[in-house]
Amino acid sequence: MSDPTDSGKTSPHAAMSRDVHARPGRPVHAPVGTTNKSQAGPGGPSHAPSAMQELDEQHVRADRPVHAQARTLDVVLALLRKELLVELRTLESIPGMSLFAVTTFVVFHFALNQDTVSGQEAAGILWVTLLFAAMLGVNRLFVADADQGGFDGFLLAPVDRTALLIAKAIALLTYLFVLELIAVPAFALLLLGPPLGQALPGLLAPLALGDLGVAAIGTLVAAMVVRTRARDLLGPMLTLPLLVPVVIGCARATAPLLQTVHPGGLQLRWLGTLALYDLVFGLIAYAVFDFLLED
Amino acid sequence: MRLPGLRALSISTVAAFCVSLSLVFFYAPIEAEEGFLQKIFYLHVPLAIVTLAGFVIGGLMAIAHLRTRDQRWDMRSYVVIHMSLIFGVGVLITGSLWAHASWGHWWVWNEPTLVSFLIIFLLYATYQPLRFAIEDPERQARYASVFAITAGAFVPLNFIAVRLSASYVHPRVLGSTSNLPGSMMLTFLVSLVAMALLFATLCSYELAAKRTRILLKARSRILGFQ
Amino acid sequence: MTPLATALPEHTNDGYVAAAYIVFFAIVLIYVAIMAIRLGRVERKVRELSAQEREHPEGAQKERETV
Numbered sequence: 001m002s003d004p005t006d007s008g009k010t011s012p013h014a015a016m017s018r019d020v021h022a023r024p025g026r027p028v029h030a031p032v033g034t035t036n037k038s039q040a041g042p043g044g045p046s047h048a049p050s051a052m053q054e055l056d057e058q059h060v061r062a063d064r065p066v067h068a069q070a071r072t073l074d075v076v077l078a079l080l081r082k083e084l085l086v087e088l089r090t091l092e093s094i095p096g097m098s099l100f101a102v103t104t105f106v107v108f109h110f111a112l113n114q115d116t117v118s119g120q121e122a123a124g125i126l127w128v129t130l131l132f133a134a135m136l137g138v139n140r141l142f143v144a145d146a147d148q149g150g151f152d153g154f155l156l157a158p159v160d161r162t163a164l165l166i167a168k169a170i171a172l173l174t175y176l177f178v179l180e181l182i183a184v185p186a187f188a189l190l191l192l193g194p195p196l197g198q199a200l201p202g203l204l205a206p207l208a209l210g211d212l213g214v215a216a217i218g219t220l221v222a223a224m225v226v227r228t229r230a231r232d233l234l235g236p237m238l239t240l241p242l243l244v245p246v247v248i249g250c251a252r253a254t255a256p257l258l259q260t261v262h263p264g265g266l267q268l269r270w271l272g273t274l275a276l277y278d279l280v281f282g283l284i285a286y287a288v289f290d291f292l293l294e295d
Numbered sequence: 296m297r298l299p300g301l302r303a304l305s306i307s308t309v310a311a312f313c314v315s316l317s318l319v320f321f322y323a324p325i326e327a328e329e330g331f332l333q334k335i336f337y338l339h340v341p342l343a344i345v346t347l348a349g350f351v352i353g354g355l356m357a358i359a360h361l362r363t364r365d366q367r368w369d370m371r372s373y374v375v376i377h378m379s380l381i382f383g384v385g386v387l388i389t390g391s392l393w394a395h396a397s398w399g400h401w402w403v404w405n406e407p408t409l410v411s412f413l414i415i416f417l418l419y420a421t422y423q424p425l426r427f428a429i430e431d432p433e434r435q436a437r438y439a440s441v442f443a444i445t446a447g448a449f450v451p452l453n454f455i456a457v458r459l460s461a462s463y464v465h466p467r468v469l470g471s472t473s474n475l476p477g478s479m480m481l482t483f484l485v486s487l488v489a490m491a492l493l494f495a496t497l498c499s500y501e502l503a504a505k506r507t508r509i510l511l512k513a514r515s516r517i518l519g520f521q
Numbered sequence: 522m523t524p525l526a527t528a529l530p531e532h533t534n535d536g537y538v539a540a541a542y543i544v545f546f547a548i549v550l551i552y553v554a555i556m557a558i559r560l561g562r563v564e565r566k567v568r569e570l571s572a573q574e575r576e577h578p579e580g581a582q583k584e585r586e587t588v
Binding site: 149220225227228230231234237238240242243244248249252269270273275280281284285287292294 | 316424437442446456457460
């Protein structure tokens with residue numbers, strides 16, 4: 001998939017940083033308490049110059065307590081806004097993921113030589129396709145940061161580093177949500193036997209929980225492999241085994257919903273496992289992410 | 296570990312294996328359903344338990360590494376995970392042999408332990424490629440520790456998930472450790488101890504070899520030769 | 522006490538048991554063999570180093586490499 005940002009033009013990330021740095025200077029005499037709010041403007045990198053200036057000022061005026069850490073929530077929101085803006089401008093991940101999913105459904109039709117699928121088969125095809133499409137998004141998640149110095153910029157800012165994890169995970173979650181908005185109706189159109197309408201309310205829970213799992217694990221693994229040599233290979237190799245329990249939970253939960261005869265309901269057992277798994281790995285990712293960003 | 300420690304470990308491992316094998320072949324009764332084939336149980340299950348414990352211990356050592364930044368913890372974590380991977384190959388092969396003898400297939404999906412094992416094995420097989428894809432040694436150790444912690448937490452969760460997904464229509468192929476008569480339980484425990492000792496011994500040898508190589512490199516560098 | 526003689530059942534399942542134990546020991550022995558080869562290499566290097574050190578005791582000081 002050719003990358004529009006690699007054509008030699010300046011990347012959106014660098015462009016945005018330059019825009020923000022060129023903004024007229026923020027008031028550096030403002031007391032610390034109000035600085036946080038005023039700093040929570042658009043673009044993560046805006047934290048770096050004003051926070052640094054604040055710190056310099058405060059070294060001179062030693063009577064004031066030095067506390068330049070921006071609130072994590074503000075950082076997360078700023079980073080998230082940047083991510084989504086970049087995605088909107090460059091459209092790197094979402095169209096690719098969605099197109100991949102739809103094409104895969106077509107391939108499945110020919111591979112299985114079937115017009116419709118239902119039940120566990122349908123659940124399996126849907127989830128495998130969503131999973132592999134998600135891999136594409138995961139692969140691209142940190143690439144721009146690694147290649148264009150975004151990591152360094154972020155590390156310079158006096159902010160909680162897990163904010164990057166949370167922001168990227170939410171961004172990935174958003175991409176997955178949009179992916180499903182396109183892929184699930186496409187699946188219903190191309191391959192699904194029973195009508196989607198009756199299954200849809202039940203589908204929401206496995207989709208949501210599965211997305212959370214993919215987001216947590218995908219973001220962590222993406223951060224792990226982005227600065228290694230074979231990141232395109234290692235990413236899926238690491239993510240897929242870690243996501244097997246998610247596939248188990250989602251596929252088994254979805255299967256009864258998609259049956260032609262006597263469609264069943266959601267089984268709490270699978271949703272419970274999914275929720276537990278998401279929680280545990282969310283916590284683990286939160287705990288270890290800092291160690292990945294130290295340099 | 297100094298040499299006396301290694302020697303003690305090796306001797307106790309050999310002794311434990313002699314006792315365990317004698318128990319397996321001369322003491323433990325023949326199981327009613329599976330017959331003589333059941334004896335694989337005393338090899339396969341201790342191997343599996345030790346391997347899984349090894350993966351989890353590797354994760355714990357990785358936590359120690361990240362907390363203390365002592366490179367020795369990273370070395371121990373690496374060796375333990377590497378050894379578990381090797382033992383894991385043994386688990387898969389013996390499990391497959393047992394499945395073929397019992398059911399006629401070289402692989403069975405309704406044995407949750409074996410299936411989780413495959414998934415865990417596939418995950419840990421990426422440990423070394425990940426390590427060797429990072430050149431900076433400090434970053435390599437750090438990222439490897441993050442992986443070891445994540446994967447170590449994954450081991451129990453994976454087991455639960457796969458066990459849930461296994462259909463209970465078919466009875467468990469390779470048998471469980473519950474409802475074992477006393478003599479079998481004794482044999483099993485002794486085999487488990489022997490396997491754990493073997494694991495510890497081999498890990499200690501590996502660590503000693505690594506340390507020696509590092510010392511050697513340092514020496515040759517100081518002396519001006521490579 | 523079950524004597525080994527009466528332990529052999531109807532089919533050839535004991536072949537599989539033997540195969541499993543053989544695989545296990547093969548893995549262990551291959552590992553030991555690899556360790557032995559590595560040990561040989563290390564010993565050879567140590568011998569080389571000691572020989573070099575004996576020949577050039579002062580030369581070693583001069584050629585100290587910065588690590």
